[in-house]
Amino acid sequence: MIIVVCIKQVPEITEVKVDPKTKTLMREGVPSILNPLDEFAIEEALRIREKHGGEVIIVTMGPPQANEAILKCLAMGADRAIHLSDRAFAGADTLATAYTLAKAIKQFIPNFDVILCGKQAIDGDTAQVPVEMAEWLNLTQITGVKKVEVDPKGRKVVAHRETDEGYEVIESKLPVLLTAIKELNEPRLPTLMGILSAKNKETRVITAVDLDGDTGLFGLNGSPTQVVEIFAPKPRGKGTIILDEDPVATAKKIIQFLFEKGVI
């Protein structure tokens, strides 16, 4: 089984601030971490490899410092990594990110069986990259997976997918793209041996000229979306509590209040 895990390095979200003048994220000095949901994707990939054999390959697109996140994945037990890093990839929206990742996977890991992603990243939070990547690769996708069984001989997977009402069980042929939620497993911590061996594992850095893709679809050039403004929501004022011992009287007071406010 060849399992690709797409991971993203993200800012530690609790510490991100917006510059009030430029309206951009202040990333300087903000620690970066591996996107938390991606840890569940890696853990599942390692479990599939432990059960069925094969290889776990990490793929990320990001600046040079994203190598820290790659090292964590290698320390957890992944076999090798591909790091897409080039100024030509900068400014990518989700469509261009997905296009670049899809092109790299098709070109450098054409024999993959499963692609695992986190369901969403804690910074962009769109959950769009995996589904767009599946479209670029013309691949079946199962999102929000909380349990998965892989059958390499039957060339299929059976996945339990979370929905608003409960969950649904979906069977798909391989290859397939899955996105992980936190109910999927309990990610392992890297061992000391894992941390020491991570630096000796292969990380291949790929630039724009190495890729077969249309350069007009990379980075800012390939990004149809534009961030017009970014702002922190205004703090809400205090709420009004309307309460009477008699529920009917409470309801009347609420209606009166809504009338006065011009809501109804």
Ligand SMILES: Cc1cc2nc3c(=O)[nH]c(=O)nc-3n(C[C@H](O)[C@H](O)[C@H](O)COP(=O)(O)OP(=O)(O)OC[C@H]3O[C@@H](n4cnc5c(N)ncnc54)[C@H](O)[C@@H]3O)c2cc1C
């Ligand atoms: C106009 C525009 C310009 C932008 N410019 C920049 C910029 O200059 N620099 C910048 O850092 N961001 C930029 N972004 C944000 C960038 O598009 C997103 O960070 C990126 O596409 C991922 O989207 P997301 O965070 O919503 O991920 P989601 O779709 O929520 O992520 C889900 C999963 O997809 C996978 N995934 C997501 N991103 C990657 C990745 N890069 N590599 C591998 N796997 C991944 C992971 O498995 C992740 O768990 C820009 C966005 C827009 C709209």
